[in-house]
Amino acid sequence: MENLINIQHLNYGFTQNKLILKNVSLSVPKGSIFGFLGANGAGKSTTMKVMLGNLPDENNSIEIFNKSLTSLYPDGFQKIGSLIDSPAFYDHLSGWDNLIVLSKLRGLPDSECERVLHLVDLWENRNVKMKKYSLGMKQRLAIAMTLLGSPELLILDEPVNGLDPNGMLEIRELLLKLNREQGITIFISSHLLQEVEKMVTHLAIISNGSIKFSGSVEELNSYYRHNRVRIGLNDPSVFIQYIPENYSPQIIDHQTIEITVQSREDIINLTKILVLKDAEIFEIRNSAGLEDWFMEITKN
Template sequence: MKNIIEIRNLNYGFSKDKKILKNLSISIPKGSIFGFLGANGAGKSTTMKLLIGGIPDETNSIQIFGKNLSGFYPNGFGKIGSLIDSAAFYDHLSGWENLIIISKLRNLPKTECERVLHLVDLWENRNLKMKKYSLGMKQRLSIAMTLLGKPELLILDEPVNGLDPNGMLEIRELLIKLNQEEGVTILISSHLLQEIEKMITHLAIISHGEIKFIGSIKELNELYRYNHIKIGLNHAHKHMNEIPKNYSPKLIDENTIEITSKSKEDIIDLVKKLVLNHAEIFEIKSSAGLEEWFMEITKN
């Protein structure tokens, strides 16, 4: 199976006049860490609730593991671990006891609780009461709950939201480990672009319920890596008139010009032209990154 999730022309809203999702189409490859990125209110959580059956897919626009949701659930719940919003705990109980309750409800052995606690590095803290867990520890235990039963797919809605930098690092390392060592496909939504950029292999960018980009990180790089190139050179203002208008030159400061290009050949041609005009170039760098790309894509 190439794609573990297929969404085709999904529309959803509370009324015909107010659609939350508009012709949404997403393919999520098996074995990927797929970032579902967008601002708050863009439609990420609604899409995820549709995927796990929390909201009915009345148009049969969604397939998971090659099946429509109506044919996939309820038996399919064993193949999926999900965390939408935040997990609920019994604060007066320990992390171990919270996991035992869920494992009993799902008829899973205690060894599963031990396995997932080792995976999320909470075995040493298993007997600590939940009210003493840090936010990062609670988030790791939440993910441990989703891992009970060895799911093939994780659906995580904003799992690093509210965490400090160290907590974000812990969750990121955990998800990469699950993907690379356990072979788990992960769909993760977020609006924290700089953090999510460090772990994803593929992504979709959603804005106001519409997909603005979908593809691999490599494809996004090829499309946007030559946008917003900054050229450091002495007396920048003297060379502004030498740059053709199709580069959209912009004077940033006395030693920096920003240009837009479509390829590395464009940059080579411009640098040659500037050097022949005695420009003293000391730096060329791209300001492109996921945050800049996101702003550019959603703006247009």
């Protein structure tokens, strides 16, 4: 699979003794939604600022579109849309006029403003002044700004930060639509693991300036999932005796048994055993999600 972004052994800091980024390496496949995950202060924004040329990449550690940053920019900005930190707007202007200002600066036609407003579902609110926009609407307009000029790559720093659950859902659905329908590769940073887990295809986890994991969601599952499955059922103390020892069954609470499995067939076979014993099963789920893996990876 072709990579749109390649970072190899990136170090960055104000002095050699105070590095913010330490030997950061990751690859972002073309067409992916890549989650760059870490706690606040882990080094996410610094990495993205170096990627965009806001901070120097002195050792040429980064390639985007198979070009070093020194040869990519400034022309490369035509192929990249970015949103780092908080978006800036003219609050006394409408959403449409804010886009027009930016499109004029970039020499783009007014039709581009119309196109991106339809993409982010703000066409009906185009004439509303920015000061009346909700936080979610402002974030969608900010993403519309990054879409001017039909970029192939979006680099977004914490795009759902501060939004309510409905606003997060809107942004998530928008990013999925842009990826699936427009084929845009999306590099998104966040510390909101449960939200990002619902959309990413690949990810990297950064902690204290160092990459702890980088790869596909499937690779993360195979490396870090302990094949623990939780079964929700009534009266687990009655039915745990029917579960073979190789499943290592444990009662978690009054409605949950946790087991270890090696394959999907293990789950099928055990479900048959319990149902034949008249167990009332109401849920089967993985016991570990991205948040659990994140905590384990960053600890170790």
